[in-house]
Amino acid sequence: MNDIVTRNNYISKLKRHNEKALEFVVQEYGGQVKAAVYKNLSGMPEEIEECMDDVFLDVWNNIDRFDESKGSFRSWITAIARFRSIDYLRRYSRRCSEEDIADYENKLANDNLLEILNEEISDSMEKLLSGLSDEDRDIILRYYWDDQCVDEIAEDYGVSSSSIYSRMSRARSRLKQV
Numbered sequence: 001m002n003d004i005v006t007r008n009n010y011i012s013k014l015k016r017h018n019e020k021a022l023e024f025v026v027q028e029y030g031g032q033v034k035a036a037v038y039k040n041l042s043g044m045p046e047e048i049e050e051c052m053d054d055v056f057l058d059v060w061n062n063i064d065r066f067d068e069s070k071g072s073f074r075s076w077i078t079a080i081a082r083f084r085s086i087d088y089l090r091r092y093s094r095r096c097s098e099e100d101i102a103d104y105e106n107k108l109a110n111d112n113l114l115e116i117l118n119e120e121i122s123d124s125m126e127k128l129l130s131g132l133s134d135e136d137r138d139i140i141l142r143y144y145w146d147d148q149c150v151d152e153i154a155e156d157y158g159v160s161s162s163s164i165y166s167r168m169s170r171a172r173s174r175l176k177q178v
Helices: 010-015 019-041 045-065 073-129 134-144 150-157 161-177
Strands: none
Touching (some): 010 045, 134 150
16 A cells, blocks of 8 residues: 655545645645634634644544635635634633633622621621710720820820720720620
C-alpha cells in the first residue's frame, strides 16, 4: 500500500482516515488555520491552540462532507477555522458573562446580608441602650462607636475624665443586667 501523501492525494487519503494525510494537512494548512483562528481569539492564546486542535478534529471527522466541486480545500478548512473560533469566542463571552453575573449576584446578596445584619445590630443596640439615660447613651456611643477619647468626652461635658470612666463603668454594669 502506498503511504506517501502528496498534494495530489491527501484528500482521498484523508477520506480513508489516513493519519499521515492529517499530518500533511496540519503541516500544509496549519499557518492558514492559525491566522483564521487568531483573528477572533487574538487575546486568548490558550484558546487558540485548543481551537486549532478542534479545527483539525472537525476536518478529520467531516472530510466526507468536503466537495471539491464547491471550492478549494483551503477555503473549506479556513471556513471551519473561522466558524470554530467564533464558537469559542461565544462560549468565552458567555462564560465571562455568567461569571460576572454570578459575582454581581453574590455581591448583591452579601450587600443585602450586611444591610440586614447592620439593621438588626442597630435595632438591638437601640433597644439595649434605651435603658440608659441620654447622657450615658451618648457617652457610650461616642467612646465605642465614634472612637472619641475619654478626655474629649469629659471636656465636652465639662467634667473630669475619671467621672466619664465612672459613668461608663456604671452604664456597662446596667447593660450587662439587660
